[in-house]
Amino acid sequence: MPANATLLNGAPPTGGDVRARPPDEIVAMIEKSDLRGRGGAGYPLAKKIAAVRDAAKATGRAPLVIANAYDADPDSPLSRTLIKHSPLGVLRGTMIAAVAVGAREAIVYLHPKAEDERRALESELAKLEGSLGGVLISVALGPGGFMGGEESALMNVLESKRAMARQRPPYPASLGVEQRPTLISSAETLAWLPHILERGVRADSKLVSVTGAVRSPGVYEVALGATLAEILDAAGGVIGELKGIHVGGPTGGILSATRRGTRLDFDELRAAGTHMGSGQIRAIAEGTCIVAEAAKLFAYLAKETCGICVPCRVGTARVQGILESVQSQLGRDEDTKWLGELGDHMEQFSLCGFGITAPSILRTTMYEFAEDYRAHIEDHRCPTGSCKPVRARRYETMVQP
Ligand SMILES: Cc1cc2nc3c(=O)[nH]c(=O)nc-3n(C[C@H](O)[C@H](O)[C@H](O)COP(=O)(O)O)c2cc1C
Ligand code: SF4
Numbered sequence: 001m002p003a004n005a006t007l008l009n010g011a012p013p014t015g016g017d018v019r020a021r022p023p024d025e026i027v028a029m030i031e032k033s034d035l036r037g038r039g040g041a042g043y044p045l046a047k048k049i050a051a052v053r054d055a056a057k058a059t060g061r062a063p064l065v066i067a068n069a070y071d072a073d074p075d076s077p078l079s080r081t082l083i084k085h086s087p088l089g090v091l092r093g094t095m096i097a098a099v100a101v102g103a104r105e106a107i108v109y110l111h112p113k114a115e116d117e118r119r120a121l122e123s124e125l126a127k128l129e130g131s132l133g134g135v136l137i138s139v140a141l142g143p144g145g146f147m148g149g150e151e152s153a154l155m156n157v158l159e160s161k162r163a164m165a166r167q168r169p170p171y172p173a174s175l176g177v178e179q180r181p182t183l184i185s186s187a188e189t190l191a192w193l194p195h196i197l198e199r200g201v202r203a204d205s206k207l208v209s210v211t212g213a214v215r216s217p218g219v220y221e222v223a224l225g226a227t228l229a230e231i232l233d234a235a236g237g238v239i240g241e242l243k244g245i246h247v248g249g250p251t252g253g254i255l256s257a258t259r260r261g262t263r264l265d266f267d268e269l270r271a272a273g274t275h276m277g278s279g280q281i282r283a284i285a286e287g288t289c290i291v292a293e294a295a296k297l298f299a300y301l302a303k304e305t306c307g308i309c310v311p312c313r314v315g316t317a318r319v320q321g322i323l324e325s326v327q328s329q330l331g332r333d334e335d336t337k338w339l340g341e342l343g344d345h346m347e348q349f350s351l352c353g354f355g356i357t358a359p360s361i362l363r364t365t366m367y368e369f370a371e372d373y374r375a376h377i378e379d380h381r382c383p384t385g386s387c388k389p390v391r392a393r394r395y396e397t398m399v400q401p
Contacts, residue, residue, distance in 0.1 A: 006205055007082060007191050008221045012089030015194035018099050018133050023053070026100045026197065033196040035203040038078075039068055039151075039186030040248075040277045041353070042266030045097075048183060051173035052101040055181035064180045065106035065135075066158075067094040069187035070142050071114070072149030073249035073278035076209035079110075079187040081219040083117040086191075087124045091132055093190035096197060098135040101183050105136050108187065109154060112141045146250060146304035150352055151184045153306060164306040165352035206264060210235035212246070212282035222264060229260035232283055241286035244369065246293070248277025250300055251357040253364030254290060273364045275357055289384045290369035291376050295323035297361050305354065312355030315346040319362065321394075328389035331377035336366060 018026070031046035056063040067090060069079035083090055090108065098106045110118055121139050130136055142148035143163045152166035158177045176182020192203045206224050208231060211217050215236025222231050228245050232238050242257040253274030255262060262272045269275055284293065302316040319342050322335050343359030350356045366373055375383040 006195050006201060006221070007089070007188070007207065008085050012086045012092060012191070013194045013198035015092055015096050015197040018096050018197065021099075021197070023100050023102065026096065029196055029200065030100070030193070033192070033201060033203045035189065035192050035196065036266060037186060038188035038206060038276075038279070039149075040275065040279075042276060045185060045189055048173055048185065049097070049100050051171070052181045052183045055174040056102055059174075059181065061180045062105070063101045063103040064177055064182045065094060065098045065101060065103050066154070066177070066182060066184045067097075067106065067108045067187045067190050068149060068151065068154065068184055069108055069114070069117070070111050070149035070154070071278075072111075072146045073209075073280055075211050075282075076219075076249055076278040076280040078207040078209060078219060078279050080114055080117050081207065082187055082191050083114075083120055087117070087120040089191050089194060090187050091121065091124055091128075091137055093187075093193040094137060095132040095135045096193040097183055097185060097190050099133060101181075103135065103183070105138075107138050107140050107158070109140050109142055109158075111148070112144050114141075146300075147306045147354065150306075150354060152352060154184065155182065162306075164308045165354070167351060206276075207279060208264070209278075209280045210283070211280060213239045213242070213285035214283050215239060225263050225265055227261050227263055228255070228281060231264060231281055232260070238283050239285065242283060243286045243288055244284040244290060244293075246280070246282040246284060247272075247274045248357075248360075249280040250278070250297060250304070251275075251354060251360065252277045252280070253360035254284065254293060254368070255364060256368040259368075273367075274360050277357065287384050287386060289327070289382050289387045290365050290372045291323060291327050291382075292387050294361050294365045295320065295327045295390070298323055298358075301354070301358055306352075309349070309351040309355065311346045311349040312351070312358070315342050315350075315355065316358065318342055319346075321391075324391045325394045326373065326376045327382075327387050328391045329376065329380040329382075329387075330391065330394045331373075331380070332394075333377060335377055336373060339366065 035045045036042040094106045147153045153163040172182040244254045246254045298320040302320045307313040343362040346355045347359045
């Protein structure tokens with residue numbers, strides 16, 4: 001697997017004399033590089049920049065750039081790794097994005113626990129007297145919690161409100177922080193910009209956090225298009241027999257080991273029923289109960305939901321309840337139907353990516369590990385023998401047929 005290690009290899013380039021380049025030329029170079037947002041959804045950066053510039057022109061409001069370095073998934077510290085490796089690379093990328101949209105101000109947004117990274121950025125900024133290429137850059141801390149990294153919750157946080165999502169449209173590009181056109185991009189996305197401007201490279205690698213049953217867990221830069229099997233090998237290989245691969249972090253689906261040939265590609269992962277998400281790739285060993293894994297994930301999501309929309313606030317709690325009942329040998333035949341319906345409802349009607357993507361956990365596990373569900377529900381036993389009951393009674397708030 002060719003890993004170009006562009007972002008984690010050596011000192012970051014300067015990006016040249018950015019101010020001397022017309023913004024249209026910068027956008028054209030970004031477009032040519034094929035840079036898609038690394039924060040999870042893979043939206044092309046050049047399109048987002050164009051939308052912010054258009055909105056700034058139309059409204060006359062000063063645009064703003066935010067480098068999202070929050071790392072909402074605590075097991076996938078991609079931005080932290082980048083900042084540790086090269087705080088200046090992240091700051092330069094943020095400055096280039098600001099020049100491209102015509103902003104004079106930018107913010108690097110961090111998790112409150114990222115104290116070392118905050119110090120590293122502030123120390124670079126002190127040397128630069130707070131501004132780089134004429135752009136004033138500051139550091140802001142999020143609230144903690146998974147939703148703090150979601151872009152519309154992040155805007156609320158920067159306006160001193162609670163980290164709850166906002167209805168979109170309007171998108172941040174047109175109506176962002178304090179109603180300013182706002183470019184919100186992952187720090188990893190922006191860290192590509194000095195490389196693209198100086199060397200005209202294609203953005204063809206991705207940082208991933210390889211966790212779980214592998215010999216050398218950690219953050220790796222791998223080629224986009226590498227197979228999941230190659231990525232697990234890059235992390236020292238799987239310990240024992242592989243049962244599944246959990247891709248995309250807390251809202252990501254779990255693929256069976258037979259799908260280890262799936263490629264790390266925004267579209268291919270979606271077609272496989274999961275997504276790039278937080279960039280975490282977790283190896284799950286044989287002997288692990290997938291029902292228990294799904295229950296654990298939904299317990300986490302039910303705790304982390306911002307709760308502003310009903311499909312997700314109620315859906316995560318009900319799915320957690322049903323999965324924990326199944327895990328505790330209290331399952332019923334109709335549970336799979338209920339899980340399917342709750343998942344459909346969350347996916348169709350949730351307000352933000354959290355609730356829209358979380359059902360991928362249900363889709364993938366119920367389809368690819370159907371035997372784990374069947375044994376629990378029909379035979380009232382865990383096929384791996386590893387499940388411990390977590391509930392003494394069923395979750396019965398729903399009207400059941
Ligand atoms: C629950 C949740 C948490 C998120 N956390 C992060 C995060 O920590 N860092 C990040 O860059 N994007 C995160 N995102 C995605 C952002 O909402 C947004 O799409 C992203 O920052 C845009 O950057 P990109 O275009 O470079 O991908 C999260 C999304 C969701 C739904
Ligand atoms: S989907 Fe969940 S996290 Fe997102 S707005 Fe709705 S309640 Fe909040």
